[in-house]
Amino acid sequence: xxxxxxxxxxxxxxxxxxxxxxxxxxxxxxxxxxxxxxxxxxxxxxxxxxxxxxxxxxxxxxxxxxxxxxxxxxxxxxxxxxxxxxxxxxxxxxxxxxxxxxxxxxxxxxxxxxxxxxxxxxxxxxxxxxxxxxxxxxxxxxxxxxxxxxxxxxxxxxxxxxxxxxxxxxxxxxxxxxxxxxxxxxxxxxxxxxxxxxxxxxxxxxxxxxxxxxxxxxxxxxxxxxxxxxxxxxxxxxxxxxxxxxxxxxxxxxxxxxxxxxxxxxxxxxxxxxxxxxxxxxxxxxxxx
Amino acid sequence: xxxxxxxxxxxxxxxxxxxxxxxxxxxxxxxxxxxxxxxxxxxxxxxxxxxxxxxxxxxxxxxxxxxxxxxxxxxxxxxxxxxxxxxxxxxxxxxxxxxxxxxxxxxxxxxxxxxxxxxxxxxxxxxxxxxxxxxxxxxxxxxxxxxxxxxxxxxxxxxxxxxxxxxxxxxxxxxxxxxxxxxxxxx
Numbered sequence: 001x002x003x004x005x006x007x008x009x010x011x012x013x014x015x016x017x018x019x020x021x022x023x024x025x026x027x028x029x030x031x032x033x034x035x036x037x038x039x040x041x042x043x044x045x046x047x048x049x050x051x052x053x054x055x056x057x058x059x060x061x062x063x064x065x066x067x068x069x070x071x072x073x074x075x076x077x078x079x080x081x082x083x084x085x086x087x088x089x090x091x092x093x094x095x096x097x098x099x100x101x102x103x104x105x106x107x108x109x110x111x112x113x114x115x116x117x118x119x120x121x122x123x124x125x126x127x128x129x130x131x132x133x134x135x136x137x138x139x140x141x142x143x144x145x146x147x148x149x150x151x152x153x154x155x156x157x158x159x160x161x162x163x164x165x166x167x168x169x170x171x172x173x174x175x176x177x178x179x180x181x182x183x184x185x186x187x188x189x190x191x192x193x194x195x196x197x198x199x200x201x202x203x204x205x206x207x208x209x210x211x212x213x214x215x216x217x218x219x220x221x222x223x224x225x226x227x228x229x230x231x232x233x234x235x236x237x238x239x240x241x242x243x244x245x246x247x248x249x250x251x252x253x254x255x256x257x258x259x260x261x262x263x264x265x266x267x268x269x270x271x272x273x274x275x276x277x278x279x280x281x282x283x284x285x286x287x288x289x
Numbered sequence: 290x291x292x293x294x295x296x297x298x299x300x301x302x303x304x305x306x307x308x309x310x311x312x313x314x315x316x317x318x319x320x321x322x323x324x325x326x327x328x329x330x331x332x333x334x335x336x337x338x339x340x341x342x343x344x345x346x347x348x349x350x351x352x353x354x355x356x357x358x359x360x361x362x363x364x365x366x367x368x369x370x371x372x373x374x375x376x377x378x379x380x381x382x383x384x385x386x387x388x389x390x391x392x393x394x395x396x397x398x399x400x401x402x403x404x405x406x407x408x409x410x411x412x413x414x415x416x417x418x419x420x421x422x423x424x425x426x427x428x429x430x431x432x433x434x435x436x437x438x439x440x441x442x443x444x445x446x447x448x449x450x451x452x453x454x455x456x457x458x459x460x461x462x463x464x465x466x467x468x469x470x471x472x473x474x475x476x
Contacts, residue, residue, distance in 0.1 A: 200397035
């Protein structure tokens, strides 16, 4: 059994509910114990750091301090939580003055941080600690014949934390193949979906989403898989808006990679939260469910 | 975060905020602009605004809507041959603009960001439904109607809880924030 401190992130309990449900379900089957970090707070994500540099570091640091008490690696399924927490961690470790200031602040809540936490992305943990070979050995219903576009989004491999190629990431391709599915070539696999700007700048985001969907379809994908909550929401929930704006007729399910893994591991659609998917994936997955 | 040295030029001011350190080493190659998925929407291009910082055009830069188009995709950051970290640099501009009361010429991103932060300050977590709702009320309630179908889809697929989750350590969190600001400010 491998033990990790688990940081679900806010969206895993809301707009990315399918990720939260399926991540916990597959972890059990891979002998991973994801122990939820007690009373974790939001990581701050990109908006906090953009507007409030000082506060944002304190917001992230409370989580790091809580995680350090567990003595375990801090694992999150969310790309944005990962980047935010990993950047804050690096910042504190590289800047002793900042670290001592943050400890002065943490002390008011009887917390301290000594820079001993390793922040990790669930996808990376599965690829490096569990390995695709072990994943393959857990497969009960190989996804043979399923053509999947592996969509990484931005914050899986950028900025570069050293475990995947920022220009041509491979972790998800390897996982998809270990499930028996085909990872189709997907040149835009690490391009941006518009992120949080889908709300204030919807027109821009719809253009980007359209390109991503077109690129997946033209490479023969029957569905897209992604690790990122925001990417999944943009490609899934905004797909019909793209269709009306660009006169397209995409009907491409967008699954969290953890959902795809769960199905290959023999879990049923409820176990992996398929009801949360807006473009219905049942037809494409019919022969594996 | 400002440090104790008083900034004398705009380049100093930018370089003293964490993330802004790279401003002096840019060689204006334009790789950031070429890599940016939203560059065509920027009032000034990413490399253009870097040049403007170095020309000391403080008011033009901070009042601009340019950086509010940054998607934080980090393509420029991993491609910059000089290690400028433009993404972080644009976040620094957002921070300085917000702090100095510039409104990005009506850019809507800062309004959403402020709602996002408020949600964390009061709950300790982000309440996505609340952030979206307040954003539309603040900007254009009619746009909310246009976005209603997306919201309803998320809601009917159990992805948009109406009530926020609150952490137990809300007071702890605000005290940590308060203390950290004091410690930084007293330098």
